[in-house]
Amino acid sequence: MSEENPGVPDSGAGDDGPAGGVIRVVVVDDQTLVRMGLRTLLEAEDDTELAAEAADGRDGMDAVRRTVPDIVLMDIRMPVLDGLSALREITAEPALSDVKVIMLTTFELDEYVFESLRGGASGFVLKDSPPEELLHAVRVVAAGESLLSPSVTRRVIEQFSSREAVPSPTAHPELSRLTDREREIVAWVATGRSNDEIAAELVVSPATVRTHVSRAMVKLHARDRAQLVVFAVQSGLTLPG
Incomplete structure (x- = not known):
């Protein structure tokens, strides 16, 4: 079941987005501790806020459609609907065209990293990244950039080349x-x-x-x-x- 931040109205379709100084974020992850940590991190900053959170991709999609956030922090492996499928739903819906998705992963060499990027993700971050790196990811992507370091893109190219000519x-x-x-x-x-x-x-x-x-x-x-x-x-x- 998804949970909405009581301080954020259901109809907030991005009105308080980056241009207004506040980056609205939906967190979708099946690990309670991960969601709690991200909630605490986002609410502690002046320029970020938690719009909603969910424990699986289907509830996550419901939350994204209700709140139309600036950023979605999306786990890749989840029950009911996995992160890749949810990502594809977001990028396929015109009403969500301004929503940017950052994938959460446990390993840098996650086999789904390239598929996430191909599916429309703006980048990915490790779940155990330091708080400042997670916040940097949110701010960079909200500003219209992608979160891809040279080392990550090199791995993406190598991974793609190893599978396909x-x-x-x-x-x-x-x-x-x-x-x-x-x-x-x-x-x-x-x-x-x-x-x-x-x-x-x-x-x-x-x-x-x-x-x-x-x-x-x-x-x-x-x-x-x-x-x-x-x-x-x-x-x-x-x-x-």
Whole structure:
């Protein structure tokens, strides 16, 4: 059964989102202690609040539809409806298009990490991450970025490559929508670098990188940077080495 924060009205469809200074979060995890810890963490901060919590994916989906939060912290393995299935439901519903999902996992090399990203997750965090890292994850994703470090994206690429033959970029007609510079930028995004880091590598301004990233996202219908990473991996548009 899901539980709503009594201080948050049922009809709050994101009105108090990041633009208003408060990031509304739904926590979905079957472990009571995990939910309690995240609840305490979120309620202790001025810019985050718990909109609702649930112990399984089905109740979690009910809570997400009722509250339409900014962020969902979603466990991958749960009863009734697993996190991947719930994630796909969220990304498939137009009314939830602004809801960002961060997957919670126990292991960095969780076999479902790539599937989570492919399904529309904006990133993932370890359940035993320090509090400051969990809060950083929520804030970064709420600001429109993806939570993908270079080490994580490298593992994603390696995991994908070990299971499937890496295709040739020429095999993906979607790439024809991108300029050469946009392709290069997307390939750099797939390394997990930030805009500032990419700008330093290419000796351009961060604003230029942001512009290319935004245009690529529009052309590829990508929800966020995480989806650009998935596209780059699936299309073979990655940097060597």
